[in-house]
Structures are given as structure tokens and as C-alpha cells.
Amino acid sequence: MTDAAARYVAAMADRGPLDIRWDLAPLRHKRYPSAEWVEPRHPLGALLRGMLGITRVIWRHTDAGPMAIPGRPAPSGGGLYPIEAYVACPDGLFHYDPVHEVLEVLRTGDHGPARICLTAVFWRSMFKYGDYAYRLICQEIGVLRTQAEVVAATLGLTVTPGDADHALLGLDESRESPLAVLHLEPYERVLPPEPADAPRNSGDLPREARPLPLPFPPGAARDLHRAADATSRARRPSPPARGIRIPAEVVDLRDGLRARHSPVDGFRPAPVPLTKIAAIAGLAVCPDLDLYLLALRVDGLPRAAYHYDGDLRRVRAAPLEELGSAPLVANTREALKTAAAVIVPVGDPLAGTARDHRDQLVETGASLQRATLAAAALGLTSRIHSDGAGEATDRVLGLTGPARSLSSLLVGVPRSRGPDLVLRFPDPQEGGPKARPQHTDQ
Ligand SMILES: Cc1cc2nc3c(=O)[nH]c(=O)nc-3n(C[C@H](O)[C@H](O)[C@H](O)COP(=O)(O)O)c2cc1C
Numbered sequence: 200m201t202d203a204a205a206r207y208v209a210a211m212a213d214r215g216p217l218d219i220r221w222d223l224a225p226l227r228h229k230r231y232p233s234a235e236w237v238e239p240r241h242p243l244g245a246l247l248r249g250m251l252g253i254t255r256v257i258w259r260h261t262d263a264g265p266m267a268i269p270g271r272p273a274p275s276g277g278g279l280y281p282i283e284a285y286v287a288c289p290d291g292l293f294h295y296d297p298v299h300e301v302l303e304v305l306r307t308g309d310h311g312p313a314r315i316c317l318t319a320v321f322w323r324s325m326f327k328y329g330d331y332a333y334r335l336i337c338q339e340i341g342v343l344r345t346q347a348e349v350v351a352a353t354l355g356l357t358v359t360p361g362d363a364d365h366a367l368l369g370l371d372e373s374r375e376s377p378l379a380v381l382h383l384e385p386y387e388r389v390l391p392p393e394p395a396d397a398p399r400n401s402g403d404l405p406r407e408a409r410p411l412p413l414p415f416p417p418g419a420a421r422d423l424h425r426a427a428d429a430t431s432r433a434r435r436p437s438p439p440a441r442g443i444r445i446p447a448e449v450v451d452l453r454d455g456l457r458a459r460h461s462p463v464d465g466f467r468p469a470p471v472p473l474t475k476i477a478a479i480a481g482l483a484v485c486p487d488l489d490l491y492l493l494a495l496r497v498d499g500l501p502r503a504a505y506h507y508d509g510d511l512r513r514v515r516a517a518p519l520e521e522l523g524s525a526p527l528v529a530n531t532r533e534a535l536k537t538a539a540a541v542i543v544p545v546g547d548p549l550a551g552t553a554r555d556h557r558d559q560l561v562e563t564g565a566s567l568q569r570a571t572l573a574a575a576a577l578g579l580t581s582r583i584h585s586d587g588a589g590e591a592t593d594r595v596l597g598l599t600g601p602a603r604s605l606s607s608l609l610v611g612v613p614r615s616r617g618p619d620l621v622l623r624f625p626d627p628q629e630g631g632p633k634a635r636p637q638h639t640d641q
Pocket of ligand 1: 270271272273274275276277278334335336338339342459460461462530564582583584585586
């Protein structure tokens with residue numbers, strides 16, 4: 200156990216209401232306005248787009264009037280998208296601009312083996328969630344790792360996770376810090392082979408757009424981040440380069456990529472077959488976490504809490520009503536009324552170093568994104584509800600030791616018509632009549 204992780208976990212268990220600093224809200228995307236653009240070639244462009252691109256526009260009617268929201272392929276806490284992607288490779292160093300679907304050339308020249316570096320712009324999430332944002336950011340790194348693995352599998356690419364490289368990007372790490380690397384194979388050139396035609400920039404990095412995001416404010420999250428960077432792992436790491444085994448005979452996660460979104464108004468209150476819930480849970484399992492399941496509407500499974508490790512074991516018989524006493528956000532309370540099941544990753548947040556704690560958050564996100572894509576592939580839908588993890592959930596799961604619920608994913612049957620009108624942008628690689636934008640309800 201480490202002091203920094205223990206203080207962070209204690210602070211998050213006792214956090215007050217949100218104090219949102221709208222007056223200090225940062226830019227939504229990072230840009231380097233003076234950088235040259237290159238179009239990422241296939242399949243790199245499709246991989247980046249499939250992770251972070253703007254792939255749909257959502258029209259939503261709210262109390263404050265109609266809104267048009269840019270939608271992305273993978274979920275993000277509060278839709279704030281604090282993660283940036285850079286490409287380092289033998290051609291140069293590039294920043295992905297998801298708005299224009301281009302790579303901004305930061306430097307040409309050999310930057311080592313091809314890899315995507317994921318960084319977090321802390322303030323982009325912290326202006327809303329304060330220190331809690333750090334938990335969401337780390338989970339989102341895991342979400343994007345899973346998303347990259349599955350998108351890569353559609354493109355004949357392999358991504359292998361590695362450790363963040365701090366020297367590479369020349370960042371002011373008080374505002375933006377590298378958190379993960381995804382090695383890419385096979386590698387194809389980003390820039391055209393004729394260097395004379397290629398944009399050149401081998402000196403200083405270009406300046407990023409102003410205003411800069413605010414620095415990471417002092418507090419429990421910053422201490423945890425620094426401690427996690429400064430310490431090494433003590434716990435048994437996940438098997439290296441495990442990737443995702445996609446059990447095609449049950450569910451192919453690639454089939455979930457297109458339909459995935461987080462429903463805004465819960466689910467159709469219909470039961471789901473046990474085989475589907477078991478397939479989802481089976482894909483969420485990972486060696487570093489325990490997996491629990493609340494069965495609310497699962498055919499053939501009594502309403503109860505279960506532990507899942509390939510087999511389902513009932514842990515408590517009928518305590519689900521206790522969740523009603525939990526301090527849940529309104530949309531979680533509503534969605535629980537119609538969900539079929541809740542997937543809950545569980546682990547001891549203080550076993551190991553600060554680095555282990557951060558890794559555990561990353562694994563939580565990676566696990567939930569596998570469950571999310573599995574649900575979408577099976578015609579179901581799901582939404583992460585972070586507040587669904589807490590003391591009340593721990594009681595319902597019968598957790599009395601140091602292990603705690605780390606997040607929660609509500610799964611259910613999609614409503615036939617959602618409240619949003621969504622325009623999906625076609626994948627430029629698709630071509631043909633299918634390439635026209637498509638309207639759907641969501
Ligand atoms: C780490 C993480 C935590 C999230 N926590 C919540 C949550 O507590 N409540 C909620 O309603 N949605 C939560 N979401 C879902 C996001 O709000 C959602 O992904 C975002 O609004 C974008 O919408 P989309 O998933 O439909 O693309 C979370 C997503 C992530 C990745």
C-alpha cells in the first residue's frame with residue numbers, strides 16, 4: 200500500500216458535489232496551428248479515426264434547448280475526451296488532429312519504432328470533475344487500449360501496449376503527460392517516400408494553440424500521478440502482449456465497433472438471455488481484477504449478485520434493493536430500473552504501489568470496453584456509470600475485505616427509438632453507396 204494511493208482513494212470516497220469551473224473550461228482539442236498537415240495513410244488513419252475520430256454528430260434536445268454534440272467511437276467520462284494521440288515512427292513525430300483527420304507534423308526524422316503515444320490533458324477533465332478526473336482519465340487509457348486492439352484487428356494491424364515515453368514529446372507535464380504507448384505492427388510510412396516533397400520540421404516543436412489548459416492543481420490526484428510515475432510495479436503484471444482473444448464462435452468484438460454508444464435514457468426493460476450475459480462477462484474477465492455481476496433481468500438467473508470467473512457463483516441472494524440507498528446520480532438511478540445486468544470489476548485498490556493502483560484503473564477501463572463492445576456485438580447496449588461503484592455496491596456484493604468495486608457497466612436491451620437523432624459519418628475507406636452519412640435514432 201502507498202500513501203499517495205491511500206490518500207487518493209480516501210479523498211475520492213469522501214468527495215463532495217462537483218464544483219465545475221465553466222469560467223476556466225479549456226479548449227476541447229489540442230492543435231498546433233503552425234504545423235504542416237499530412238493525411239494519415241491507411242491503415243494508420245483508420246486506426247486513429249477508430250480510436251478518437253469524430254464519427255457522428257448527435258442532435259439532442261435538452262432543457263437548455265437543442266444541442267449538436269460531436270460523437271466519437273469510444274466512450275469518455277463526461278464526453279470531455281482528455282486523451283491526445285501522437286504517432287512516433289521512423290518518418291517523424293506527429294500529433295493526431297481528430298477534427299480535421301490529419302496528422303500535424305511536429306518533427307521529421309527517425310523517432311524509433313512505430314507507436315501511438317497516448318497522453319492526458321488533465322485540465323480538460325479536471326475543470327469539471329476535479330481530482331476525480333484522474334480516475335476517469337486512467338480508465339479511459341484502458342478503454343482506448345481495448346478500442347485500439349479491436350480496431351487494429353479489423354485492419355490487419357497488431358497493437359501491443361508498452362510504457363509511456365516521457366522524453367519524446369517535449370510536453371509541459373504539469374498540463375499534459377504521457378500515460379501509455381501502443382506499439383504498431385506492421386509499419387508503413389506516414390510520409391511519402393520522397394523527402395523533398397515532405398513537410399520538414401526537424402527543429403523545435405511547433406507551439407500549441409492558446410489558451411493553454413491550466414496545470415494539474417495540487418492535491419491527492421497530482422500526488423498519485425507523480426507517485427505512479429516515480430514508482431515501479433510491485434504486483435504481478437498482466438501477461439505481456441496478451442491482446443484480446445476474440446472468440447469468434449461466441450462474439451466478435453469487431454462487430455460491436457459500429458453500433459457502440461452509451462444510451463442516454465436507460466434500456467428497454469426486457470430480459471436478456473444468460474448466454475449473452477455470460478459472453479459479455481467472459482470477455483471482461485482479466486487476470487488482475489475480479490469480476491462481479493448483478494443480475495437484474497437475466498433469463499434463467501435469479502436476481503442476485505454473482506462472482507464470475509468462467510463460472511458464475513452466487514455471492515448474495517436478494518440484496519439488490521440495498522442499492523436504492525446508495526448516493527447515486529439521477530441518471531444511474533433511472534437506468535438501473537431498466538438495466539438487465541451490471542458488470543462490476545473489483546480489486547484491492549491499495550495492494551501494491553501507486554503505479555499498480557494506476558495500472559488497475561487502466562485495466563478496469565480496458566475490461567469495461569471489452570464488455571461494452573461485446574454487448575454492442577450481441578445487439579445489446581451499455582453505459583459506464585462510475586458512481587455505480589461505491590460502498591453500497593460493495594455491500595451488495597458482500598465485499599468485506601480490502602477489495603472494492605472499481606466501476607460499473609449497466610447493460611441492457613436498447614430502446615427501439617432513442618431520444619437523439621444521430622448522423623453517422625461514413626468511414627472514408629468504405630466507399631460506394633454505403634459511404635453516405637446515415638441517420639439513426641440513438
Ligand atoms: C471512464 C468513463 C466513466 C464514465 N462515467 C460515466 C458516469 O458516471 N455516468 C454516465 O452517465 N456516463 C459515464 N460515462 C459515459 C460517458 O458519459 C459517455 O461515453 C460520453 O458521454 C460519450 O458518449 P458515447 O459513449 O455515447 O459516445 C463514462 C465513460 C467513461 C469512459
